[in-house]
Amino acid sequence: MKGRKLWPAVALVLLVLASALPFYWAVLASFTPEARLFRGPSLVPGELVLEHYRALFTQRNFWIPIRNSLIVAGTTTAFCVAVGALCAYALARLEFRGKLPLLGFILAVGMFPQISVVSPLYMLLRFLGLINTYPGLILPYLTFAMPLTVWLLVGFFRQLPAELEEAAMVDGASRLRAFGEVIIPLALPGLATTAILTFVYSWNEFLFALSFTLGPERQTVPVAIALFRGMYQVPWGQILAAAVIATAPVTLLVLAFQRRIVQGLTAGAVKG
Amino acid sequence: MAPAFLTILLVALFPLAWTFWESLHLHDLRMPWLGRPFVGLNNYIDAIGDPRFRGALYHTLFFAAASVTLELVIGLWLALALNRAFRGRGLVRAAVLVPWAIPTVVSALLWRFMFEGQTGIVNAALLDLGVIGEPIVWFIQPETAWVPVILADVWKTTPFVALLLLAGLQNIDASLYEAARIDGASAWRQFRHVTLPLLKPAILVALIFRTLDAFRVFDLIYALTGGGPGTSTEPIALYTFNALLQNLQFGYGSALSVIVFLVTFGLAMVYIRFLGAELTGSRR
Numbered sequence: 229m230k231g232r233k234l235w236p237a238v239a240l241v242l243l244v245l246a247s248a249l250p251f252y253w254a255v256l257a258s259f260t261p262e263a264r265l266f267r268g269p270s271l272v273p274g275e276l277v278l279e280h281y282r283a284l285f286t287q288r289n290f291w292i293p294i295r296n297s298l299i300v301a302g303t304t305t306a307f308c309v310a311v312g313a314l315c316a317y318a319l320a321r322l323e324f325r326g327k328l329p330l331l332g333f334i335l336a337v338g339m340f341p342q343i344s345v346v347s348p349l350y351m352l353l354r355f356l357g358l359i360n361t362y363p364g365l366i367l368p369y370l371t372f373a374m375p376l377t378v379w380l381l382v383g384f385f386r387q388l389p390a391e392l393e394e395a396a397m398v399d400g401a402s403r404l405r406a407f408g409e410v411i412i413p414l415a416l417p418g419l420a421t422t423a424i425l426t427f428v429y430s431w432n433e434f435l436f437a438l439s440f441t442l443g444p445e446r447q448t449v450p451v452a453i454a455l456f457r458g459m460y461q462v463p464w465g466q467i468l469a470a471a472v473i474a475t476a477p478v479t480l481l482v483l484a485f486q487r488r489i490v491q492g493l494t495a496g497a498v499k500g
Numbered sequence: 501m502a503p504a505f506l507t508i509l510l511v512a513l514f515p516l517a518w519t520f521w522e523s524l525h526l527h528d529l530r531m532p533w534l535g536r537p538f539v540g541l542n543n544y545i546d547a548i549g550d551p552r553f554r555g556a557l558y559h560t561l562f563f564a565a566a567s568v569t570l571e572l573v574i575g576l577w578l579a580l581a582l583n584r585a586f587r588g589r590g591l592v593r594a595a596v597l598v599p600w601a602i603p604t605v606v607s608a609l610l611w612r613f614m615f616e617g618q619t620g621i622v623n624a625a626l627l628d629l630g631v632i633g634e635p636i637v638w639f640i641q642p643e644t645a646w647v648p649v650i651l652a653d654v655w656k657t658t659p660f661v662a663l664l665l666l667a668g669l670q671n672i673d674a675s676l677y678e679a680a681r682i683d684g685a686s687a688w689r690q691f692r693h694v695t696l697p698l699l700k701p702a703i704l705v706a707l708i709f710r711t712l713d714a715f716r717v718f719d720l721i722y723a724l725t726g727g728g729p730g731t732s733t734e735p736i737a738l739y740t741f742n743a744l745l746q747n748l749q750f751g752y753g754s755a756l757s758v759i760v761f762l763v764t765f766g767l768a769m770v771y772i773r774f775l776g777a778e779l780t781g782s783r784r
Contacts, residue, residue: 239581240592247595247659250610251602253621257613269621339768340516341716343737344761347744347754348518371515432603434719435737439745450605454723464613471606482601486593490663 251475258468265464280469290470292444293452299362300437300448301430304369308377309423313415316381317407321390331382337375342435345371353440360442368436373426380425380492384418385411421488428478449474516761523755529748536751543755552731553756556739563721563735564714566646567653571710572703574654575661580695582662583669596659604656608723611652615639642732645725649733652720657713661706668702669695712767716760736760 257265259276284290319331349368350359358364392414393406401409412419437448444452453470456463482489523543527536547553582592599607615622618635626632638644672695680690718737721727727734727742734742740760744753 236581236584239578243578243582243659243662244591244595246655247599250607250614250655251598253614254610266617266619269619269624271621337513339712339764341737341760341764343716343718343740344519344757344764345515346741347522347750347757348515350744351518351522351750352515428601432601432605434603434605434722435741438722439741450603450719453609454605462616464616467609468613471609474606475602478601478603479598482597483594486590486597489597490593 254468255472258465258472260465262463262465280465281473283463284466284469284473288456288466289444290452290473293447293449294473296362296446297431297449300365300369301427303362303366304373304430305423305427307366308370308373308426309381309419312374312377312381312422313412313419314407316378317385317411319378320382320385321393334375334378337371340371342372346435346439349436350439359440360446362446364440365437365446365448368440369430369433372433373430376429377422377426380422381415381418383492384415384422387418388414417488418492421485421492424481424485424489425492428482431478519754519757519761522750523758525751527749527751527754529750539751543752544759546752547755547759552734552739553736555731556734556736559733560715560717560735560737563646563650563653563717564711567650567657567714568707568710570650570654571658571661572707574658575665575706576703578658578662579665579669580691582666596663599656600660602656604719605723607656608652608720611648611655612724615648639725640729642729645729645733649721649724652724653714653717656720657710661710664706664709665699665702668699672698708767708770712764715764715767 253271256271256273257269258280259273259278261275261277261279264274319327345368349371353359353364353367356364358367388411392410393403396406396410397403431448432450433448434450434454437451438454441447441451447455449470453467453474456467456470524538524540525536526534526539526542528534582589602610614620615638617623618637622638623632623635627635636644638648676694676698677690680694685693716737717735718741721733721735721738722741725733727738731739736756737760740753740756743749743756747753
């Protein structure tokens, strides 16, 4: 009986430890001198230095990929939430023929393997002269970000009672005005959650960013980190420092909104 | 709403049709003098006879089977435990979300770092615990190179699977367990005859969801092993990427893309059929 009471706690501790340990080790290692990284590694902090972070910004211009990632993920998110909100509202409220197939279709597009559209997107972007540009990344990002946004927002709009806009429309407001002045303010938490999730997905995206950029001046953070490896030596200290920087903003954002994000994620996957 | 549909249509469907059309041609950007002759299904026939393609397909299936099985078993165990824990829910959410929010490339590099060299932390820990007598050089043999790859995937996504299953568990009516207890059912029988059947939908969704993801694996292996040693951990998405953007064989690469698409599409159809039923059920 005692054992039965204990095992949820054990599982919980295991989960937290297993999740945190690799990341703890990376943070610690990013402050450890390069020469000591592979000499008797220890989870207890020893001598701590800032050399890897300094090298990242003085030698590698790491602010360039950060800037690129912010621009690409930010624009993608803003566009998707603005356009996706209208589309999701229509799907959540209006009755029209072919609504269910349409929802299924949006979901299906969201699940396309990215690799299957790399070749035409590459040729299209090359034809338009957009390889290695910001629009050349934002445009492909819409293929996965837009379905995600619409899908999540439909779920959020459904939770709001329809009587709200009906009352506003009885009072003489148009549907668009009811949407703008009644629904949007109420759906703000849902919109924020959707925006955060879209941003996180765009910030973390790798395959398109790798395929459609050519050099450091347009590479996003994940691509820059993955290509750090030198010919002969792997600068592990700098890689880990960059990993910490790449992870910090999304982690903080996600932890700050964790309750809502978990709701959004499980709703997107389980309930639709 | 029209602009959103138009965007989706333009940026997703059109390229897909283009990929298919391209896959029917011989198109090698390294040899522009060959032009772009129509070759019918030749690229597909080549793919079937290509050992590297068959290897990549096999690696992908192996990766999907191994990682999804582990994730479901561990995820179910965690979900059952968490369903009983009343304290620490916030901590659990944080523990679940951090691995999920980290870019896949970054988590791949974390695991590479831990397994790197003869004196990395994993070798050090295993030597200290006396599990191994000699340090293992993980990345020079296919058998050992798969270990960090699968562990990294399990680390990143098991918490998410647990979360999905936990949501399913919380929907099960507690009075069912009470009734089973009164009838004298053991814990195992309760699990076997109440939990498992009622959790089946959630398990299925997690299974399909994860299989789809595992089938498209790219970032993780690109950053962790680069498909090596040789091509022994190369999945189908990485081979397709190499055919397209390293070898610039656009016709052949497109044929590989179409094959990846068809397989995932088949899986996705199962998923949508499943969700479709839930959608109609929830309509008012």
